[in-house]
Amino acid sequence: xxxxxxxxxxxxxxxxVEVEGAYANLLMQKTIARLSDARERQFVTLLVNGVLKHRxxxxxxxxxxxxxxxxxxxxxxxxxxxxxxxxxxxxxxxxPAVAVxxxxxxxxxxxxxxxxxxxxxRKVLTKGWDIPWPDLKRDTVRxxxxxxxxxxxxxxxxxxxxxxxxTEALCQTNNEPAPTWIRTNTLKISRxxxxxxxxRDGITVELGERVPESIRIQNFGSLEKLEAxxxxxxxxxxxxxxxxxxxxxxxxxxxxxxxCSAPGGKTTHLAQMMNNEGVILAFxxxxxxxxxxxxxxxxxxxxxxxxxxGDARDLPGIRLDSQQRVLVDAPCSGLGVLRRRADLRWRKAxxxxxxxxxxxxAILERAASCVEVGGDLIYSTCTIEPEENFELVKKFRSAHxxxxxxxxxxxxxxxxxxxxxxxxxxxxxxxxLPQRHGTDGFFLAKFHRRS
Ligand SMILES: C[S@@+](CC[C@H](N)C(=O)[O-])C[C@H]1O[C@@H](n2cnc3c(N)ncnc32)[C@H](O)[C@@H]1O
Numbered sequence: 001x002x003x004x005x006x007x008x009x010x011x012x013x014x015x016x017v018e019v020e021g022a023y024a025n026l027l028m029q030k031t032i033a034r035l036s037d038a039r040e041r042q043f044v045t046l047l048v049n050g051v052l053k054h055r056x057x058x059x060x061x062x063x064x065x066x067x068x069x070x071x072x073x074x075x076x077x078x079x080x081x082x083x084x085x086x087x088x089x090x091x092x093x094x095x096p097a098v099a100v101x102x103x104x105x106x107x108x109x110x111x112x113x114x115x116x117x118x119x120x121x122r123k124v125l126t127k128g129w130d131i132p133w134p135d136l137k138r139d140t141v142r143x144x145x146x147x148x149x150x151x152x153x154x155x156x157x158x159x160x161x162x163x164x165x166x167t168e169a170l171c172q173t174n175n176e177p178a179p180t181w182i183r184t185n186t187l188k189i190s191r192x193x194x195x196x197x198x199x200r201d202g203i204t205v206e207l208g209e210r211v212p213e214s215i216r217i218q219n220f221g222s223l224e225k226l227e228a229x230x231x232x233x234x235x236x237x238x239x240x241x242x243x244x245x246x247x248x249x250x251x252x253x254x255x256x257x258x259x260c261s262a263p264g265g266k267t268t269h270l271a272q273m274m275n276n277e278g279v280i281l282a283f284x285x286x287x288x289x290x291x292x293x294x295x296x297x298x299x300x301x302x303x304x305x306x307x308x309x310g311d312a313r314d315l316p317g318i319r320l321d322s323q324q325r326v327l328v329d330a331p332c333s334g335l336g337v338l339r340r341r342a343d344l345r346w347r348k349a350x351x352x353x354x355x356x357x358x359x360x361x362a363i364l365e366r367a368a369s370c371v372e373v374g375g376d377l378i379y380s381t382c383t384i385e386p387e388e389n390f391e392l393v394k395k396f397r398s399a400h401x402x403x404x405x406x407x408x409x410x411x412x413x414x415x416x417x418x419x420x421x422x423x424x425x426x427x428x429x430x431x432x433l434p435q436r437h438g439t440d441g442f443f444l445a446k447f448h449r450r451s
Contacts, residue, residue, distance in 0.1 A: 002076060002109050006040045007083060007102055010047035014079040017052070017343060024052055024343045038221045050090055051082045052342035053175055056149040058085045061131055065123040066116075077113045080106045084121040089129065096125045140164055144171060153350045154335070157385070169435040174338040174345075178440075180220075182234040183242050183265075184213040185300050186272050189233045191215060197228050210414040210439075211242040213272075232299040237265045238340070240432050240442040241382075245269035246413040247446055248378045250325045252277040257323040259312040259367045262289030264296045264305075266329055271302040280305045281323075283312050312363040315370060324375045328367045330360045332381035332388050336441020339434065357387045364396055368403065368447075377403060377447045384433060384441035393429055393445045403447035405429075411446055 002008040009031055016022045028048055032041040051058065059070050062081050070078050084103030087094045100121040107117035134142040140159065145152045148171035158167040184191040195205045195215055208214030216239070223229050223236065244266050250256045252275045261267045261282035270280055282305050284290050290307040297305050310316045312328070333352050338345050364379055371377045379396075381388050397403065405428025409416055412430070416422050424430055432442040 002106060004034075005106075006035065006043045007047065007106060009035070009044050010051070010083055011076055011079040011106060013044070013048050014051055014082070015075045017048075018078070019075050024048060025341070046091070047083050047086065049342040050086045051079070052346075054086060054090060054149045055082065055346070056146055058082045058089070058149075060146040061085055061089065061124055061127075062120060064127075064131070065120045073113065073116075074110060077107065077110055077117065080110075080117055081120060084117070085124050088121065088125050100125055144168060148172065148175060150174070150338075150345055151348075154345065157350075161386075166435055170433070173434040173438075176339055178238075178337075178340040180217050181208065181237060181239045181242070182215050182217055182223075183211075183237045183269060184215065185233050185235065186213055187276055187301060188231070194228065194233050197233070198226075201226060201228070208239050208242075211239055211246065212413060213269075214239045214242050230299075232301050235265065235268065235296060235300065237269070238337075238440050240437075240439040241265055242269065243413060243442070244327070244329065244378065244380050244444060245273050247408065247411045247444055248273075248325050248327050248376070249411065250274050250278070250280075254278045254324040255322065256280045256325045256327070257315075257318065257367065257370055258282045258327045258329070259315065259363060260284060260329050260331060261307070262286060262293055264293030266327065267293055267305055268296055268300055268302055270325075270327070271297070271304050272300075274304060276302055276304050278304055281318065282307045283310050283315060285309070285311050313359070313366050315366050318370050320369050321372045323370045324372055326367050326371045326375070326377050328360075328364050328377070328379045330363055330379065330381050330388070332356060332360070332383040333385060334382055336382045336384045336432075336434065336443075340440065353385055353387050357392050360388060360392055361395065364392070365399075368396070368400060368449075371403075371449045373449055374451050375449050376406065377449065378444065379447075380442065380444040382440060382442055384431065384443070389431060389443040389445075390429060397447075400447075402450055404450055406446040406448050408444070408446060 002011050013027050013031055016027060017024050032044050035041050062085055080103050084099055087099035088096045103121055104118045107114045133147055136143045141152050141155050144155045150171050184194045191213055198205050203220045204218040206216040248270060250270050250273055256270055258267045258280055262284035267280055267282045282293055287309050290309060293307050333348055333356055334344055368377050408425035408430050416425055429445045432439045434441050
């Protein structure tokens with residue numbers, strides 16, 4: 001049995017993720033709840049997310065000192081080696097010798113492998129980053145894949161689209177820790193007043209430049225414990241996601257449909273913009289996720305949302321031409337948020353980029369049929385792949401001439417600077433890219449139904 005220390009817990013979580021395919025985030029939340037010390041909880045999170053993200057690089061570095069493949073070792077021993085190598089190579093605040101000794105301690109639960117863990121990690125420590133990488137020029141895909149721990153199929157796509165330098169920059173950004181953004185609940189407080197409250201709680205704040213409600217926060221413990229959180233003064237939402245409600249631009253009293261709404265980040269933002277007046281029909285295909293919307297709305301003091309269980313390809317009970325605004329925040333591959341979701345890169349396959357656009361297109365078409373004449377349709381995803389974004393929108397536009405593109409320069413809450421973005425925006429579309437914009441990868445498009 002592995003000890004219940006913070007490193008031991010990280011080994012348990014990583015083992016279950018690998019063996020059972022468990023979702024790292026959910027499992028981690030449950031497991032670290034057993035720890036009373038916030039710093040220990042943070043350390044487990046750092047180890048688990050770090051190993052998940054950098055797994056390919058770590059295995060490459062470890063394999064140099066192993067006579068057999070990692071797959072020949074018990075799962076727990078693999079996790080111990082990866083955690084040890086991660087601390088040695090990536091974590092400055094842990095002295096490398098401590099990282100190795102603690103890993104050897106853990107490996108004592110697997111006596112046959114204690115010596116191996118000791119020898120291999122000491123070699124990793126001695127070599128450091130002096131690693132013989134694949135040749136960058138001759139084998140660019142493999143180099144970028146093992147150097148930045150991304151699947152080769154992703155690298156191949158991005159290289160074709162953007163070339164080596166930009167692909168490398170994207171991979172680097174994906175490996176950085178994601179910033180935490182919150183959205184002010186403007187039904188209850190102004191952004192400045194909220195920022196002042198948070199500063200009094202010792203939190204570092206920075207007002208966002210793209211969205212008038214956004215605040216970037218640092219140096220916080222458990223957000224749920226803050227009075228401002230309990231009072232519903234804010235919710236956690238990336239700044240790029242906060243752009244969407246501004247582009248939808250609903251007005252108080254309107255009928256709005258949110259076709260894929262859970263867990264309710266954008267739905268509740270729409271409600272704020274409508275001053276909680278009107279009706280938002282919030283659909284989702286998963287009942288348990290609809291409960292999250294209800295809980296969030298309750299905490300934020302929002303009452304104009306009606307959650308409805310249903311497939312957005314059917315939208316049962318919704319009349320044609322009945323909605324003034326329709327949002328399709330589609331289920332997608334999520335390739336724009338790899339820095340935020342540590343294990344996502346290993347959960348996706350290129351096949352998803354064939355299957356998802358079929359679902360996305362069917363949802364978009366049905367949702368479009370609900371837009372009233374003179375109303376607006378907004379499509380968004382958190383991916384950077386053209387099949388789910390530009391190509392899908394192009395197909396939709398040619399099938400639906402009753403919709404015209406809305407120039408996003410007039411709809412966005414911030415000014416575009418890059419000429420490429422300005423040109424795209426004039427055609428009603430915008431692709432935010434982590435490596436260019438420093439945001440999550442996000443796509444949005446807006447169409448107006450002609451009268
Ligand atoms: C990108 S997420 C939506 C995020 C949400 N708009 C927010 O801001 O919090 C996509 C959602 O679509 C839902 N979904 C997937 N397939 C669906 C379908 N066929 N019909 C309706 N919802 C679906 C998923 O359950 C997921 O909650």
